[in-house]
Amino acid sequence: MEIIIKPKNKWWQLDLKEIWQFRDLFYFFTWRDLKVKYKQTLIGVLWAVFQPFITMVVFTVFFGKLVQMPSDGISYPIFVYVGLLFWTLFSTGLTNASNIFVNNEKIITKVYFPKLTLLVSSILTNVIDFFIASIILFAMMFWYHYTPNILGLLLLPVLLLMTILSTIGIGLFFSSINVKYRDVRFILPFFIQLLMFLTPVIYPVSLAPEKYRWILGLNPMSGIIDSARAVVFGTGNVDWSLFLVSMISMLVYFIMGYIYFKKTERYFADII
Amino acid sequence: MSQPMIEVKNLGKKYRIGEKEKYLALRDKIAHPIKAIKSLREQKDFWALEDVNFTVEPGEVLGIIGRNGAGKSTLLKILSRITPPTTGEIKMRGRVGSLLEVGTGFHPELTGRENIFLSGSILGMRKKEIEKKFDEIVEFAGIEKFLDTPVKRYSSGMYVRLGFAIAAHLEPEILLIDEVLAVGDAEFQKKCLGKMGDITKNDGRTIIFVSHNMGAIQNLCSKCLYLEDGKIKKIGKTDDIINLYLFKNSDISEVDILQSHHVKGNGDVNITKVSVLDSKKNLNNSFLINEKINFKIKYIVKNISKSISFWIIISDSNGSPLISSFQKDGGVLLDPILGEHELNVTFDEMGLLPGFYSVSFGIFSHEGLVSWEFSDWVDHCLSINITEAFVGGKSYDGRWGKIDRKALWY
Structure with a gap:
């Protein structure tokens, strides 16, 4: 094995071999985050359910009952819960990811390892929360008698993967820029909160005029949440054009985030 | 190959x-x-x-x-x-x-x-x-x-x-x-x-x-x-x-302390200059065995917080400490006053046998006599040379060890 250290690395070199060498780190970082997160808490992993559930109740009362928000004829609680499930994965994933390098400063300045593992692991922690919170969704589907269509069920893992990749891509950008400009941690929560209202979480995509729907798709979460609803409620009417726009924007964000990360990564230890 | x-x-x-x-x-x-x-x-x-x-x-x-x-x-x-x-x-x-x-x-x-x-x-x-x-x-x-x-x-x-x-x-x-x-x-x-x-x-x-x-x-x-x-x-x-x-500075008997000499310390009190002098108070770093050796430490007090005391370590040419002396052993600590000060330490008979030795100084800041932290520590900043003769003229006989100690034989 030969290691060559030079002033510049090529940003397009994704060193898969190295990440494979350190693959146990994904497990250990995720495991560390989960352990630490739920240590000394009273209800432990139930927190993963608690947050989206309470939000769902509050939104149902205010937007569902009081505002009479349309929901494509689907019961509002389950309608909004599907949205919240994916949205929570994205938003908490992004929030955690953006601080990941700054929070792990001590390791980054003392030892070399693929830093990508840190970020991916932090998102994997949220994926586990996502699965736990999904139990409520299954219970609700049973309660409201919704049967998902089989073909659609195959789409769910794809949607989950798209959410993860969007979070990684955008997270890579913000976490890298956060190393240099610490304003990010003030801007980001605000930005994420605003973004929720620009994403069809509490309202259906059909609320937007058909001509302009693709604009919603620039936010990958729009296509993901809309498709998830179509699949879960068995309607099967996935808006493929919206889905495609979301898919492309996801890829663009992912590549941009990755490039920015790769360009700055090596200097983290100097500026963190 | x-x-x-x-x-x-x-x-x-x-x-x-x-x-x-x-x-x-x-x-x-x-x-x-x-x-x-x-x-x-x-x-x-x-x-x-x-x-x-x-x-x-x-x-x-x-x-x-x-x-x-x-x-x-x-x-x-x-x-x-x-x-x-x-x-x-x-x-x-x-x-x-x-x-x-x-x-x-x-x-x-x-x-x-x-x-x-x-x-x-x-x-x-x-x-x-x-x-x-x-x-x-x-x-x-x-x-x-x-x-x-x-x-x-x-x-x-x-x-x-x-x-x-x-x-x-x-x-x-x-x-x-x-x-x-x-x-x-x-x-x-x-x-x-x-x-x-x-x-x-x-x-x-x-x-x-x-x-x-x-x-x-x-x-x-x-x-x-x-x-x-x-x-x-x-x-x-x-x-x-x-x-x-x-022993880069083996013939220098007065040294201005540089940033790089400091190894540790909270910086409340810093050593600024150290020198080594003979019994006539002349700058000198070459001594006979058991000749009187004086060190002069100049220091600056930047923050008054706790009482302080000094210490000195003499190390051999490998850098291993041989002799240490602590001001606090006398039971009296210094109460620092802002500004520049001077302190002297004298060894009447150090006992070191011929060779080059390096000298390190440091300051403790005390919380009572038991607990302390480093206020400063300047490592290997000065060196002394012990020549091949005893004070009084007897020449060095190549005896073993690094330190000569008088003892009572009876």
């Missing part, structure tokens, strides 16, 4: 001064774009390392010495790929493990057992490897009873032992070690040095070792590299290099 394990060519590292201390705020850049550009231009470049070239052969242990700020840590950080070089190239033929800190990646909330796995995998071990060596690590650290206790409840000694035990069981072909042995108790330090010795002798591993502890360097390293102001001053046999390092 086999290829060198490590090849370093024209290595350089440039920092912008201020880059490390200041947090950049995006706000500033947006609000004052012109100011931001201006301040960028005003930043000065600083070469932490410049034109560094060396090679390390397989199985060789290279020691790196130099004053604080000479670039030792920067060099190690580049070799461990934590930070990239600005110029040059490094080739390393083998798996690299670096130990820049004890307990890398430890999480205080997790137990000893959990941290062994976490830290081990961050240092580059596979899960299986850790499982295989788990018992060995626990035994080496001697923490069997506390395996399931969160490390935040560990004593600092236990923490260090566990941290080192994990790192000692890494199996890279190239091992990079920074100053980590400076912590921990003497017995454990010995154990670590022993372990490191075994590693090189039995496994033929290549090690780069940075330390202020000349004794450890002497024990472990066959070759030594002396860094000064980011450049290589000299590479060569360990004995020669340590001598050069300690």
Whole structure:
């Protein structure tokens, strides 16, 4: 094995071999985050359910009952819960990811390892929360008698993967820029909160005029949440054009985030 | 002949001064774009390392010495790929493990057992490897009873032992070690040095070792590299290099303390100048055996917080301390007053036999007589030469040892 250290690395070199060498780190970082997160808490992993559930109740009362928000004829609680499930994965994933390098400063300045593992692991922690919170969704589907269509069920893992990749891509950008400009941690929560209202979480995509729907798709979460609803409620009417726009924007964000990360990564230890 | 394990060519590292201390705020850049550009231009470049070239052969242990700020840590950080070089190239033929800190990646909330796995995998071990060596690590650290206790409840000694035990069981072909042995108790330090010795002798591993502890360097390293102001001053046999390092100023009897002399300290009180004088109060650093030796310490008090006391250590040419003397032993501490002051310390009969010796000074700040911290510590800043004759004229007879002591014979 030969290691060559030079002033510049090529940003397009994704060193898969190295990440494979350190693959146990994904497990250990995720495991560390989960352990630490739920240590000394009273209800432990139930927190993963608690947050989206309470939000769902509050939104149902205010937007569902009081505002009479349309929901494509689907019961509002389950309608909004599907949205919240994916949205929570994205938003908490992004929030955690953006601080990941700054929070792990001590390791980054003392030892070399693929830093990508840190970020991916932090998102994997949220994926586990996502699965736990999904139990409520299954219970609700049973309660409201919704049967998902089989073909659609195959789409769910794809949607989950798209959410993860969007979070990684955008997270890579913000976490890298956060190393240099610490304003990010003030801007980001605000930005994420605003973004929720620009994403069809509490309202259906059909609320937007058909001509302009693709604009919603620039936010990958729009296509993901809309498709998830179509699949879960068995309607099967996935808006493929919206889905495609979301898919492309996801890829663009992912590549941009990755490039920015790769360009700055090596200097983290100097500026963190 | 086999290829060198490590090849370093024209290595350089440039920092912008201020880059490390200041947090950049995006706000500033947006609000004052012109100011931001201006301040960028005003930043000065600083070469932490410049034109560094060396090679390390397989199985060789290279020691790196130099004053604080000479670039030792920067060099190690580049070799461990934590930070990239600005110029040059490094080739390393083998798996690299670096130990820049004890307990890398430890999480205080997790137990000893959990941290062994976490830290081990961050240092580059596979899960299986850790499982295989788990018992060995626990035994080496001697923490069997506390395996399931969160490390935040560990004593600092236990923490260090566990941290080192994990790192000692890494199996890279190239091992990079920074100053980590400076912590921990003497017995454990010995154990670590022993372990490191075994590693090189039995496994033929290549090690780069940075330390202020000349004794450890002497024990472990066959070759030594002396860094000064980011450049290589000299590479060569360990004995020669340590001598050069300690006795660079062997004929100087008055030294202005530089930033790089300070090893430790909170900075409340700083030593600014030290000198060595003979019995006639003339500057002199060459003495007869048992001749009276005076040291004058100039210091500046910047913050008045606690009472202080001074100490002095005389080390031999390997850097191993031989004689120490503590002002606090007299039971009286100094109450500092802001400004510059002077203090004298005299040895009537030091007893050192011929040779070169280096002198270090330090200041404790006290909280009562029992608890203290370092206010300052200037290492190997002065040297004295003991010539081959006794005071009174008798010539040196080549007797054994380093210290001559009078005793009562009856």
